[in-house]
Amino acid sequence: xxxxxxxxxxxxxxxxxxxxxxxxxxxxxxxxxxxxxxxxxxxxxxxxxxxxxxxxxxxxxxxxxxxxxxxxxxxxxxxxxxxxxxxxxxxxxxxxxxxxxxxxxxxxxxxxxxxxxxxxxxxxxxxxxxxxxxxxxxxxxxxxxxxxxxxxxxxxxxxxxxxxxxxxxxxxxxxxxxxxxxxxxxxxxxxxxxxxxxxxx
Amino acid sequence: xxxxxxxxxxxxxxxxxxxxxxxxxxxxxxxxxxxxxxxxxxxxxxxxxxxxxxxxxxxxxxxxxxxxxxxxxxxxxxxxxxxxxxxxxxxxxxxxxxxxxxxxxxxxxxxxxxxxxxxxxxxxxxxxxxxxxxxxxxxxxxxxxxxxxxxxxxxxxxxxxxxxxxxxxxxxxxxxxxxxxxxxxxxxxxxxxxxxxxxxxxxxxxxxxxxxxxxxxxxxxxxxxxxxxxxxxxxxxxxxxxxxxxxxxxxxxxxxxxxxxxxxxxxxxxxxxxxxxxxxxxxxxxxxxxxxxxxxxxxxxxxxxxxxxxxxxxxxxxxxxxxxxxxxxxxxxxxxxxxxxxxxxxxxxxxxxxxxxxxxxxxxxxxxxxxxxxxxxxxxxxxxxxxxxxxxxxxxxxxxxxxxxxxxxxxxxxxxxxxxxxxxxxxxxxxxxxxxxxxxxxxxxxxxxxxxxxxxxxxxxxxxxxxxxxxxxxxxxxxxxxxxxxxxxxxxxxxxxxxxxxxxxxxxxxxxxxxxxxxxxxxxxxxxxxxxxxxxxxxxxxxxxxxxxxxxxxxxxxxxxxxxxxxxxxxxxxxxxxxxxxxxxxxxx
Numbered sequence: 001x002x003x004x005x006x007x008x009x010x011x012x013x014x015x016x017x018x019x020x021x022x023x024x025x026x027x028x029x030x031x032x033x034x035x036x037x038x039x040x041x042x043x044x045x046x047x048x049x050x051x052x053x054x055x056x057x058x059x060x061x062x063x064x065x066x067x068x069x070x071x072x073x074x075x076x077x078x079x080x081x082x083x084x085x086x087x088x089x090x091x092x093x094x095x096x097x098x099x100x101x102x103x104x105x106x107x108x109x110x111x112x113x114x115x116x117x118x119x120x121x122x123x124x125x126x127x128x129x130x131x132x133x134x135x136x137x138x139x140x141x142x143x144x145x146x147x148x149x150x151x152x153x154x155x156x157x158x159x160x161x162x163x164x165x166x167x168x169x170x171x172x173x174x175x176x177x178x179x180x181x182x183x184x185x186x187x188x189x190x191x192x193x194x195x196x197x198x199x200x201x
Numbered sequence: 202x203x204x205x206x207x208x209x210x211x212x213x214x215x216x217x218x219x220x221x222x223x224x225x226x227x228x229x230x231x232x233x234x235x236x237x238x239x240x241x242x243x244x245x246x247x248x249x250x251x252x253x254x255x256x257x258x259x260x261x262x263x264x265x266x267x268x269x270x271x272x273x274x275x276x277x278x279x280x281x282x283x284x285x286x287x288x289x290x291x292x293x294x295x296x297x298x299x300x301x302x303x304x305x306x307x308x309x310x311x312x313x314x315x316x317x318x319x320x321x322x323x324x325x326x327x328x329x330x331x332x333x334x335x336x337x338x339x340x341x342x343x344x345x346x347x348x349x350x351x352x353x354x355x356x357x358x359x360x361x362x363x364x365x366x367x368x369x370x371x372x373x374x375x376x377x378x379x380x381x382x383x384x385x386x387x388x389x390x391x392x393x394x395x396x397x398x399x400x401x402x403x404x405x406x407x408x409x410x411x412x413x414x415x416x417x418x419x420x421x422x423x424x425x426x427x428x429x430x431x432x433x434x435x436x437x438x439x440x441x442x443x444x445x446x447x448x449x450x451x452x453x454x455x456x457x458x459x460x461x462x463x464x465x466x467x468x469x470x471x472x473x474x475x476x477x478x479x480x481x482x483x484x485x486x487x488x489x490x491x492x493x494x495x496x497x498x499x500x501x502x503x504x505x506x507x508x509x510x511x512x513x514x515x516x517x518x519x520x521x522x523x524x525x526x527x528x529x530x531x532x533x534x535x536x537x538x539x540x541x542x543x544x545x546x547x548x549x550x551x552x553x554x555x556x557x558x559x560x561x562x563x564x565x566x567x568x569x570x571x572x573x574x575x576x577x578x579x580x581x582x583x584x585x586x587x588x589x590x591x592x593x594x595x596x597x598x599x600x601x602x603x604x605x606x607x608x609x610x611x612x613x614x615x616x617x618x619x620x621x622x623x624x625x626x627x628x629x630x631x632x633x634x635x636x637x638x639x640x641x642x643x644x645x646x647x648x649x650x651x652x653x654x655x656x657x658x659x660x661x662x663x664x665x666x667x668x669x670x671x672x673x674x675x676x677x678x679x680x681x682x683x684x685x686x687x688x689x690x691x692x693x694x695x696x697x698x699x700x701x702x703x704x705x706x707x708x709x710x711x712x713x714x715x716x717x718x719x720x721x722x723x724x725x726x727x728x729x730x731x732x733x734x735x736x737x738x739x740x741x742x743x744x745x746x747x748x749x750x751x752x753x754x755x756x757x758x759x760x761x762x763x764x765x766x767x768x769x770x771x772x773x774x775x776x777x778x779x780x781x782x783x784x785x786x787x788x789x790x
Binding site: 062106 | 205234369536543573580
């Protein structure tokens with residue numbers, strides 16, 4: 001049995017880096033892991049999906065549609081695009097932030113009206129996390145990556161500290177690590193609050 | 202040491218541990234990281250060569266002097282290198298020579314899907330096929346001694362799913378390069394491949410083929426795994442091995458690692474131990490054909506997807522169909538329909554200034570080429586008529602221009618090519634255009650890097666001098682800044698009008714390169730914007746629409762109006778949209 005995660009977004013958002021952190025944390029936690037990458041043309045603002053599988057043993061690196069426990073979406077429409085990969089008990093961790101491409105701006109295609117609601121209409125569990133917004137409030141949009149990972153940390157079958165340490169390891173010590181630690185913790189706290197709200201409902 | 206590496210990183214690591222001293226490559230997805238990784242390791246001379254053929258020749262030259270060498274490229278790159286490759290199949294190699302080629306199965310970033318294993322058959326080379334990064338590492342280590350034992354280059358065939366999937370593996374120390382191998386001995390009968398030497402080399406090649414078949418028969422890379430389920434046994438090569446294991450954990454599998462020459466005895470052994478044999482290979486039914494020809498009854502491609510990666514669900518479906526079983530139910534949740542998100546030019550990309558104008562040339566034919574500027578074929582520009590292969594834009598444009606001229610039709614013909622692609626394979630075609638006087642306007646887009654593959658360095662040279670030396674008249678060589686829309690447009694109109702070969706060099710560094718200077722982002726002054734949407738024709742991802750309206754003119758014609766904003770975080774302040782705006786609505790924040 002493997003734990004399957006899709007990390008999705010668009011080229012340039014750091015999707016591959018986020019997936020790498022999760023895979024390495026899983027290794028650190030004692031699992032075997034695989035992680036797929038996309039490079040080339042997709043890196044120019046195209047669709048990016050990195051798949052992480054971990055467990056006692058992992059055979060194929062590709063996740064089956066309907067099997068993922070978690071879809072971590074750095075962009076709203078991308079969460080919708082990959083939603084068919086989720087298992088019935090799976091969750092979408094969704095940043096509702098929108099990256100509207102020129103193909104939509106020029107009027108050739110339309111952006112989905114409300115991706116989060118569409119996901120809920122599919123009976124999927126959606127946790128919205130304003131990662132980009134939180135990162136901008138913290139002073140740097142690039143921190144969105146750490147916010148999202150913080151939000152995912154309590155959804156993994158190993159202690160959140162393992163992922164936190166892995167994320168921060170990449171920034172050495174000092175100012176940059178401190179900012180990412182704050183972002184990670186903000187993401188984690190935001191989701192915890194969200195869960196409480198959901199229960200209260 | 203336990204490491205978590207992609208197949209490309211693992212290939213580099215394995216080669217490095219084997220004592221590789223020279224590495225030469227041309228970037229191309231999915232192969233690029235092999236040289237990038239080697240370049241960061243000590244004791245290796247690593248270079249980005251100008252094309253794959255040159256890279257192969259550089260590696261071969263090093264092998265001649267007794268240094269282990271590797272070259273790396275994508276599948277279509279090996280087409281470029283193939284002229285020399287055919288000869289290397291005859292003369293062989295001296296110190297270990299490895300050709301790592303990565304096939305873009307599923308064509309995520311390529312003009313085709315192509316099976317490089319054919320080269321093994323065509324050129325008589327041994328083919329190693331790793332199933333994952335751990336194999337790639339160990340095979341890359343081994344490949345150099347195989348190469349030396351048989352005095353032949355070894356083809357290490359990777360695929361996207363090997364190159365770009367990370368797995369764990371254990372690395373070791375680097376083997377010190379063997380200095381006693383260093384040195385060069387002249388051997389004209391071997392290294393000069395004139396007709397009088399070919400016969401002998403062909404005889405030796407036949408002997409080598411036999412020796413390689415023997416080695417493959419007992420190679421540790423060909424593994425017969427007997428399983429409890431004897432209904433269907435699988436012959437598998439490459440990354441499909443893990444797919445078969447996922448779908449049929451109890452099946453018997455012949456895992457081909459040293460896949461050419463084929464270990465036929467092992468295949469017969471598998472066939473004798475199971476009821477039916479299924480061959481699972483990406484992308485051509487090559488092993489399947491060879492096993493059938495050897496009289497072994499196998500199933501294969503008929504039951505599997507005709508192209509692209511083979512997934513576990515596709516394999517399960519194929520095997521069920523083959524066995525006449527009921528088909529597994531289709532997945533319950535279907536993909537949601539979401540707009541396509543093709544790759545785009547980056548905010549501030551100098552090519553946007555070029556395509557803003559090319560998109561408005563309604564009567565011209567534009568022959569495109571391979572690079573970021575390939576994206577000019579898409580929305581909103583739709584400014585391209587053909588894209589064939591590296592460097593093809595100029596030759597195709599030449600043929601079209603000559604043909605139009607003979608018809609007396611004066612349709613303007615343009616070719617668009619980047620600096621790296623021009624040096625890769627565009628120059629011969631430009632000399633041809635100049636020599637034969639074809640009326641082609643060449644747009645040479647110089648952004649100083651190979652941008653699409655991640656900004657690899659390209660030779661810095663004076664392109665104006667170069668194209669002049671190739672025969673274009675100096676008056677017809679114009680250098681412009683693509684950010685300067687009006688000036689660029691003027692030059693473009695003049696050169697299209699000229700009835701002889703001309704070259705417009707559009708010079709601006711790639712926004713992702715070190716040389717790029719970001720300026721203050723722009724904002725839209727809403728009071729000045731009239732919704733004309735001309736700025737959207739720039740195609741910049743930093744410009745998004747806030748409101749769209751349809752307006753009916755007195756004539757009854759319906760026009761669409763769109764009001765926009767500029768995404769502060771994306772905008773580089775290049776000013777191209779401001780120059781496109783007739784109302785002066787875009788200004789620096």
